[in-house]
Amino acid sequence: MTLEEIIKPENQIYGKTPLLTETPMHYCPGCSHGVVHKLIAEVIEEMNIADKTVGIAPVGCAVFAYNYIDIDWQEAAHGRAPALATAVKRLNPENCVFTYQGDGDLAAIGTAETIHACNRGENIAIFFINNGIYGMTGGQMAPTTLEGMKTATCPNGRDVSMEGYPLKISEMLALLDGTCYVTRQAVHTAASTVRAKKAIRKALENSMASKGTSIVEVVSTCNSGWKMTPHQANKWMVENMFPAYPLGDIKDR
Secondary structure (H helix, E strand, C coil): CCHHHHCCHHHCCCCCCCCECCCCCCCCCCCCHHHHHHHHHHHHHHHCCHHHEEEEECCCHHHHHHHCECCEEEECCCCCHHHHHHHHHHHCCCCEEEEEEEHHHHHCCCHHHHHHHHHHCCCCEEEEEECCEECCCCCEECCCCCECCCECCECCCECHHHHCCCCCHHHHHHCCCCEEEEEEEECCCHHHHHHHHHHHHHHHHHHHHCCCEEEEEEECCCHHHHCCCHHHHHHHHHHHHHHHCCCEEEEEC
């Protein structure tokens, strides 16, 4: 059998959703952002809500998220994605609105915006990529950096007596009455990717149903910032990140 005979529509087992553009992604090899982008695009297509979905892009590694998923986007200043999403959703309550943010954008410069949007119960979904480091700007310590974890600004490892403890933002947000769904997922295996996709869909459905704020945290790798190969980073994440940030639903009402 020739290659031409094999490549037929009936033999295809996977296809790229049309919502993903042809723009080559700028993310480092092994980075989790590309997988999460793919899942979000697939869910939006499957829900048939592309014409009524608005994404809010952050600052940081995902600043160009609007280049990769063919929906309406707004770009928010440093940490202001939840505030901008609030305005978009309130002005267009029939729309599905989500933010896409890293730990620096959401849990550091945007902490107040995040907490108050969740406390108000804004009908938005927040996709939170937690790799425990500032990836784009040189690998500095982030609020989510683990105790003892080495970064560019704590080369001897995070010292909690000096820098405090890793911020478990999802557990904090789950305490707020305005949040309806808080979950922590990963995309390092096929099974975990399936679970993450289900969580993303549930968060977007909650936004459409005006149930309150949904947060999907994705514990992720940063091969460049961690100075590891993709394989090493996945292994390190499982052994070190997951004990500190255990996967699973934290709140679902």
